[in-house]
Amino acid sequence: MAVIFDPLRGRVRPEASHPDAEIIDMLTKTYSDAEWAVLTGAGMSTDSGVPDYRGPDSPPRKPMTIQTFLSHPDQRARYWARSWMGWPRMRGTRPNQAHLALAELSVAGIITQNVDGLHQAAAEAVAADRGNDAGAPAPSPVIDLHGSLDRVICLSNGHLFDRDWVQRRLSELNPDFAEEVGIDPIDVETAPDGDVELEDTAGFAVLDCPECGGLLKPDVVYFGDSVPAARVQAANRIADEAAGLVVLGSSLAVLSGLRFVRTAAKESKPVVIVTDGPTRGDEFADFRSISRVADFVTAWASR
Ligand SMILES: NC(=O)c1ccc[n+]([C@@H]2O[C@H](COP(=O)([O-])OP(=O)(O)OC[C@H]3O[C@@H](n4cnc5c(N)ncnc54)[C@H](O)[C@@H]3O)[C@@H](O)[C@H]2O)c1
Numbered sequence: 001m002a003v004i005f006d007p008l009r010g011r012v013r014p015e016a017s018h019p020d021a022e023i024i025d026m027l028t029k030t031y032s033d034a035e036w037a038v039l040t041g042a043g044m045s046t047d048s049g050v051p052d053y054r055g056p057d058s059p060p061r062k063p064m065t066i067q068t069f070l071s072h073p074d075q076r077a078r079y080w081a082r083s084w085m086g087w088p089r090m091r092g093t094r095p096n097q098a099h100l101a102l103a104e105l106s107v108a109g110i111i112t113q114n115v116d117g118l119h120q121a122a123a124e125a126v127a128a129d130r131g132n133d134a135g136a137p138a139p140s141p142v143i144d145l146h147g148s149l150d151r152v153i154c155l156s157n158g159h160l161f162d163r164d165w166v167q168r169r170l171s172e173l174n175p176d177f178a179e180e181v182g183i184d185p186i187d188v189e190t191a192p193d194g195d196v197e198l199e200d201t202a203g204f205a206v207l208d209c210p211e212c213g214g215l216l217k218p219d220v221v222y223f224g225d226s227v228p229a230a231r232v233q234a235a236n237r238i239a240d241e242a243a244g245l246v247v248l249g250s251s252l253a254v255l256s257g258l259r260f261v262r263t264a265a266k267e268s269k270p271v272v273i274v275t276d277g278p279t280r281g282d283e284f285a286d287f288r289s290i291s292r293v294a295d296f297v298t299a300w301a302s303r
């Protein structure tokens, strides 16, 4: 059996370094909100019902790697069947208090490892709430570091498709599938990637690119894949121009996120980590909170 490297092996959650009130004083009295880059992870969305990978109660999961996805048509059928089944629930998730409070702050930028679109949904909700107040602050830029589940990309030529359109086409191609496997797509438990635990996926018809016949894949970065260079550059620009970094709800097990923490620490910028489990970046944190992110960000936004 293959040995899978556990990036959090041996780590325990550290104590809080300071009370939240002191951390928030530092965030707001020494700096302006616009000086902070914010890096978010799955812990941001657990209160919206999207499970994380590495929370204390998370069951072990084996996410699809890009290599497996490309390896065989059966693997693609498996992925798409599970993803098709999970999309109605995923699409219906709503931003929680943590997203909404963060959307009220004008930070340098939100670099998110999440693929659920909930930062953008929160920004829309906050803007709608403020009405057309001419003096309203501009929303913080959001970089979807690992892509977004609401888009589908063609692997041959980069053609992009709306996920809802692909979902409808898949439903047309597989009219009896849900009934055959005996699952109601709106009544399923969403897994972290918006898919569903489903074993019997043989016979699910996948859709190829209608423009060029290429393979279609949700426009998210799978394990084993790399983040597109332009996206890394946009995120780096935000992190480079910021005075410091705040991490919200991430184990930092994934290197593309941890990198921002390492860089900020190397440049002697303050690093704040708010996550209720151990993280791979704990030794770099100048300020460490183990609170729930919704509580922390609400306190930050309302000081
Ligand atoms: N919502 C999503 O889009 C989603 C969900 C799961 C995984 N993913 C993907 O998988 C990767 C997972 O890495 P990650 O670091 O983001 O997630 P992770 O699951 O590795 O870590 C989440 C961390 O947040 C903590 N946490 C959970 N809920 C919290 C809360 N309410 N308040 C404070 N802390 C909380 C957990 O204890 C854990 O330490 C990412 O690259 C992401 O692309 C995305």
Ligand SMILES: [Zn+2]
Residues within 6 Å of the ligand: 154, 155, 156, 157, 158, 159, 209, 210, 211, 212, 213, 214
């Ligand atoms: Zn194409």
